[in-house]
Amino acid sequence: MSLTDDRAALDQWYTLGALQDFPDGAEVHSRLLGEDLTVRRLADGVEVRAAGRALPVRTEYGHLWTSFGTPERNLFELPESREPDRRWIHCGPVRVRASGLRLVENFLDLAHFPYVHTDILGSEAHPEVAKYEVEQRRDVDELWATKCEFYQPKAAAASDEGQISKYMYRVVSPFNVMLYKTPPTAPDRWDVIALFVQPVDEAVSVANAFMLVIDDTSTDAELSAFQQMIFVQDKIVLENQRPSLLPLQPGRETPTRADLSSVLYRRWLKEKQLRFGTEPRTDLPNA
Amino acid sequence: MPKLYDYVLSGSCYKVRLLLNMLGIAYETQAVDFFPGREHKRPEFLALNPLGQLPVFEDAGLVLRDAQAILCHLASSYDASGQWLPRDVRFGSVMMWLSFAGGELMAISGARMIAMLNYPGDLATLQAKARTALRLLDDHLADRAQAGGLWIVGATPTIADIASFPYVALSHDAGIGHEDYPAINLWQRQVRKLPGFVGMPGVPGYF
Numbered sequence: 006m007s008l009t010d011d012r013a014a015l016d017q018w019y020t021l022g023a024l025q026d027f028p029d030g031a032e033v034h035s036r037l038l039g040e041d042l043t044v045r046r047l048a049d050g051v052e053v054r055a056a057g058r059a060l061p062v063r064t065e066y067g068h069l070w071t072s073f074g075t076p077e078r079n080l081f082e083l084p085e086s087r088e089p090d091r092r093w094i095h096c097g098p099v100r101v102r103a104s105g106l107r108l109v110e111n112f113l114d115l116a117h118f119p120y121v122h123t124d125i126l127g128s129e130a131h132p133e134v135a136k137y138e139v140e141q142r143r144d145v146d147e148l149w150a151t152k153c154e155f156y157q158p159k160a161a162a163a164s165d166e167g168q169i170s171k172y173m174y175r176v177v178s179p180f181n182v183m184l185y186k187t188p189p190t191a192p193d194r195w196d197v198i199a200l201f202v203q204p205v206d207e208a209v210s211v212a213n214a215f216m217l218v219i220d221d222t223s224t225d226a227e228l229s230a231f232q233q234m235i236f237v238q239d240k241i242v243l244e245n246q247r248p249s250l251l252p253l254q255p256g257r258e259t260p261t262r263a264d265l266s267s268v269l270y271r272r273w274l275k276e277k278q279l280r281f282g283t284e285p286r287t288d289l290p291n292a
Numbered sequence: 293m294p295k296l297y298d299y300v301l302s303g304s305c306y307k308v309r310l311l312l313n314m315l316g317i318a319y320e321t322q323a324v325d326f327f328p329g330r331e332h333k334r335p336e337f338l339a340l341n342p343l344g345q346l347p348v349f350e351d352a353g354l355v356l357r358d359a360q361a362i363l364c365h366l367a368s369s370y371d372a373s374g375q376w377l378p379r380d381v382r383f384g385s386v387m388m389w390l391s392f393a394g395g396e397l398m399a400i401s402g403a404r405m406i407a408m409l410n411y412p413g414d415l416a417t418l419q420a421k422a423r424t425a426l427r428l429l430d431d432h433l434a435d436r437a438q439a440g441g442l443w444i445v446g447a448t449p450t451i452a453d454i455a456s457f458p459y460v461a462l463s464h465d466a467g468i469g470h471e472d473y474p475a476i477n478l479w480q481r482q483v484r485k486l487p488g489f490v491g492m493p494g495v496p497g498y499f
Contacts, residue, residue, distance in 0.1 A: 224323060
């Protein structure tokens with residue numbers, strides 16, 4: 006497979022991982038959208054090259070970002086990254102044999118908590134997804150799901166007891182998503198948990214989980230282990246989901262009311278005419 | 293209280309968590325940032341285990357490394373029934389399969405780190421070694437089933453089963469499915485039914 010010709014996918018910012026994983030002087034091989042890349046950390050910055058050309062580079066939020074095309078917008082805003090009391094936790098890249106869009110959609114889903122993250126993010130006695138709101142914010146081209154609530158036996162590494170967690174979800178680009186969630190120790194603020202997906206090939210992705218959290222008690226190892234536990238519980242489900250590419254064709258998968266954010270996400274991907282990581286459609290003219 | 297130096301995604305730590313739970317032993321854990329932090333290669337951890345490997349288990353002044361050795365210690369110290377580490381003609385066979393679990397079967401662990409966490413290494417070679425080990429275990433379990441046996445050694449589960457189960461169950465993370473190993477599948481179902489069984493990320497309870 007070689008570089009995709011999907012314009013909508015090319016014109017986006019993608020992470021290649023945490024900056025700390027690119028040591029000075031070393032050349033690191035990576036891959037994005039079906040094309041091999043080399044990354045070199047230099048004294049005055051980072052160089053990303055593919056097929057003999059240098060690609061644009063950004064280094065915001067502790068991560069390395071690049072693009073093959075010309076993104077319409079700058080990288081998303083993350084104001085919480087400027088708050089001095091937040092812990093920055095890089096949970097490490099995990100490779101998943103699934104479309105990156107499947108990863109994002111799973112991240113947006115509340116309904117699986119009791120069954121996949123049993124007795125942690127949900128319990129089978131409380132499976133209901135309460136009504137929440139979704140909106141497409143056209144000024145920033147982001148999707149938001151707000152007023153989400155869920156009963157969680159162990160909402161975070163620092164939890165001693167169950168709580169009703171409040172959530173907001175924010176999709177900032179097709180492969181980058183984050184959630185805002187009530188920290189057990191600071192109910193008036195929001196923890197930020199981000200999933201930056203590096204789409205390697207159509208059905209192979211690298212997931213970079215990154216947290217900006219309020220927590221004075223847990224060690225870095227505990228915070229990272231909690232998030233890795235959650236994500237690897239999802240991994241086995243994602244890798245067994247069929248089709249592994251996200252279907253956008255009407256009727257291929259049937260949403261319920263709890264899937265409101267997924268419905269909006271798929272509509273938004275269609276509006277962008279994104280194809281990378283989606284199942285080929287047979288219902289379009291000239292498809 | 294006994295203390296396990298633990299990493300949530302480690303199949304070797306899972307061996308110890310499994311037996312601790314099945315024997316009903318209370319213990320505390322200390323999370324070690326194995327990935328991405330490589331805390332197990334830092335001086336503080338190397339002082340505990342100069343090999344720089346997980347798990348490490350502290351119990352009444354003892355500091356033990358190696359999952360198989362820790363299983364032996366737990367069975368020897370906490371299992372009054374003697375079922376998990378039998379001191380009779382079965383002892384040698386249990387030891388033989390423990391060595392296999394800590395040896396040949398660990399090719400799955402190596403392949404898993406490459407496939408899942410992008411560690412350097414030769415994935416195809418390790419996958420081939422892993423398949424050879426799984427074939428051997430599947431043939432053994434098929435022979436056992438022919439003779440009416442459910443477990444790797446003898447008529448009851450032993451630490452040979454506990455040491456072998458985690459990486460067999462996690463092989464999908466290494467890109468190896470279970471479809472070619474029917475006797476292993478039957479045996480896995482038996483292990484999952486044992487009182488005190490717990491899963492881990494990648495070994496869900498809903499199977």
